[in-house]
Amino acid sequence: xxxxxxxxxxxxxxxxxxxxxxxxxxxxxxxxxxxxxxxxxxxxxxxxxxxxxxxxxxxxxxxxxxxxxxxxxxxxxxxxxxxxxxxxxxxxxxxxxxxxxxxxxxxxxxxxxxxxxxxxxxxxxxxxxxxxxxxxxxxxxxxxxxxxxxxxxxxxxxxxxxxxxxxxxxxxxxxxxxxxxxxxxxxxxxxxxxxxxxxxxxxxxxxxxxxxxxxxxxxxxxxxxxxxxxxxxxxxxxxxxxxxxxxxxxxxxxxxxxxxxxxxxxxxxxxxxxxxxxxxxxxxxxxxxxxxxxxxxxxxxxxxxxxxxxxxxxxxxxxxxxxxxxxxxxxxxxxxxxxxxxxxxxxxxxxxxxxxxxxxxxxxx
Ligand code: F6P
Numbered sequence: 001x002x003x004x005x006x007x008x009x010x011x012x013x014x015x016x017x018x019x020x021x022x023x024x025x026x027x028x029x030x031x032x033x034x035x036x037x038x039x040x041x042x043x044x045x046x047x048x049x050x051x052x053x054x055x056x057x058x059x060x061x062x063x064x065x066x067x068x069x070x071x072x073x074x075x076x077x078x079x080x081x082x083x084x085x086x087x088x089x090x091x092x093x094x095x096x097x098x099x100x101x102x103x104x105x106x107x108x109x110x111x112x113x114x115x116x117x118x119x120x121x122x123x124x125x126x127x128x129x130x131x132x133x134x135x136x137x138x139x140x141x142x143x144x145x146x147x148x149x150x151x152x153x154x155x156x157x158x159x160x161x162x163x164x165x166x167x168x169x170x171x172x173x174x175x176x177x178x179x180x181x182x183x184x185x186x187x188x189x190x191x192x193x194x195x196x197x198x199x200x201x202x203x204x205x206x207x208x209x210x211x212x213x214x215x216x217x218x219x220x221x222x223x224x225x226x227x228x229x230x231x232x233x234x235x236x237x238x239x240x241x242x243x244x245x246x247x248x249x250x251x252x253x254x255x256x257x258x259x260x261x262x263x264x265x266x267x268x269x270x271x272x273x274x275x276x277x278x279x280x281x282x283x284x285x286x287x288x289x290x291x292x293x294x295x296x297x298x299x300x301x302x303x304x305x306x307x308x309x310x311x312x313x314x315x316x317x318x319x320x321x322x323x324x325x326x327x328x329x330x331x332x333x334x335x336x337x338x339x340x341x342x343x344x345x346x347x348x349x350x351x352x353x354x355x356x357x358x359x360x361x362x363x364x365x
Pocket of ligand 1: 017145188190292
């Protein structure tokens with residue numbers, strides 16, 4: 001373990017899908033590190049920047065001026081450049097993967113870096129943990145709009161994504177009502193239904209379909225009929241991208257070598273299935289990457305700044321192999337190994353699920 005006194009130069013990277021609040025973390029890491037008298041380098045485009053020494057950029061007070069409120073990441077990111085399973089295009093156009101992790105470790109050492117603050121979701125943090133085991137002193141910072149990391153109550157990015165999704169659901173209500181339609185909106189979240197649950201609840205959706213609760217399309221139609229019997233001729237259905245019918249599969253967009261499968265298309269399937277079963281006009285939309293865009297909410301900015309500050313303190317204390325986390329209102333550190341062990345799914349007895357059910361919201365089960 002690198003001793004506190006030996007820290008001179010650290011790097012910070014952002015990996016995986018971007019999430020509003022990344023720049024706030026970067027700013028806090030840079031300002032905190034400069035205060036300690038350390039040099040700071042940004043790793044460009046996730047771990048890609050360590051496959052090549054040109055991938056490091058010096059970060060100064062000037063570099064992080066006025067970025068706290070900006071979405072995206074000044075460092076760039078990717079969700080397809082895992083150095084342990086790196087996709088390489090062959091002459092015949094096919095793609096194979098190779099392990100380039102040793103190159104990352106040797107470039108890290110050549111650059112004279114003493115620690116890496118790796119900001120990422122489950123994928124990037126699992127990679128960070130592997131690098132820790134290969135000798136890179138790493139501190140993880142949890143980010144993802146999906147909020148699916150077990151060790152932290154919330155990840156930054158989630159609150160902003162939920163606000164965007166809730167705003168979209170609010171906007172669907174009047175047009176659904178005017179045309180007496182069933183509107184199905186697909187929200188991100190991968191294999192966890194957090195965004196759909198929070199936005200569907202706050203946006204007063206009538207049906208919320210989550211990956212955690214496989215749905216029966218007949219139950220969804222029942223809810224539409226029940227509303228019509230009460231004179232409510234429109235229905236809002238929020239569909240998590242990972243939702244699936246009972247006994248069925250998630251809707252996917254295909255799989256590229258060296259990256260995770262892309263989800264998408266379930267809202268359209270649900271809308272078509274309702275349309276086919278009922279004499280009802282249906283429409284579907286996919287909110288998509290709008291949920292990752294925009295300025296971070298106050299909560300996400302503050303959480304990002306808190307996580308960045310805590311990451312610097314963890315580097316100083318030599319707590320490598322750990323991740324900063326929010327637990328019960330406090331920011332603390334947990335082991336990266338623990339943090340990346342399992343995904344945080346929506347518990348079936350979550351209070352929002354219980355309260356929504358008590359209001360008559362259908363989960364399609
Ligand atoms: O993990 C964040 C996320 O936005 C997921 O909710 C979504 O499934 C995925 O990334 C989309 O990835 P891409 O940017 O590659 O389309």
